[in-house]
Amino acid sequence: MLNCYMEKTIMVTGATAGFGRAIAAKFAAGGYKVIITGRRNERLLELQKELSDSGAKVLTLNFDVRDLDSVNSAVNSLPSGWKDIDILVNNAGLAVGLSRINEGDTDDWDRMIDTNVKGLLYVTRTVAPLMVARGSGHVFNISSIAGKEVYENGNVYCASKHAVDALSKAMRIDMLSHGIKVTNIAPGMAETEFSIVRFKGDTEKADAVYRGVKSLTAEDIAEVIWFCASLPGHVCINDLTITPTQQAGTGHLNRKV
Ligand code: NDP
């Protein structure tokens, strides 16, 4: 589709699965140049081929958001013509484990804090100066309903997403004088690889999370981000919480089983 978005560039972290993959596909179909990132390079190359075959311009950056040097060298390696990033979607993230605070695995805690909070900061620290230099840009931070509420055994994941929520507010203030929009997206239950990762490959436990609920899809989230990104320059959606119709907060589900 040829339209006014033709020459714009979006960078999506965590584009090898779930929301990130769907966001990359949506914006590629809308005429954006797309920078897709993640740790699983084979998946990045697969997605690049799929989107390129449909006519999109796609560049892959294979790095772990927890590694500041890799983040810096990946972004610095962008060829000219790709550094004019109009939209950054800080999407890479995960939950690992679900346990009481007195029983939690501290390695799991480190992974969540390092990825969801420090990784998001590292990528932002590297890309935001490029936006500031151009005096425009739009940052989307994928927080969660877990950034609005807390739930039993969700302690550290919820804390990491509350941090994302706070950083979205802080970034909006810091970026104000540069004309850069910051949008916080807080999805509720969405069926992706999220629960498989949280339960460390236990698909039975992961499937049980979604039983009897028509969950959000990754494409639903991509659609919402596309909407926010398509508004006129003077309009900034600050914060959106999105749940399935069968969910009203983390503790209230109307399961049809
Ligand atoms: P998926 O597990 O399907 O996708 C997660 C993505 O994050 C993958 O592409 C993964 O890529 C990437 N990622 C994870 N760790 C790293 C890392 N260290 N470095 C680089 N990339 C990384 O989950 P979702 O799509 O559901 O999750 C996307 C975001 O949405 C997360 O921040 C999650 O917390 C949030 N969220 C999810 C909800 C849900 O119910 N699904 C609801 C609310 C928020 P790779 O492994 O290749 O590196």
Ligand code: 8X3
């Ligand atoms: C993912 C949604 O409710 O499992 O962020 O924390 S929830």
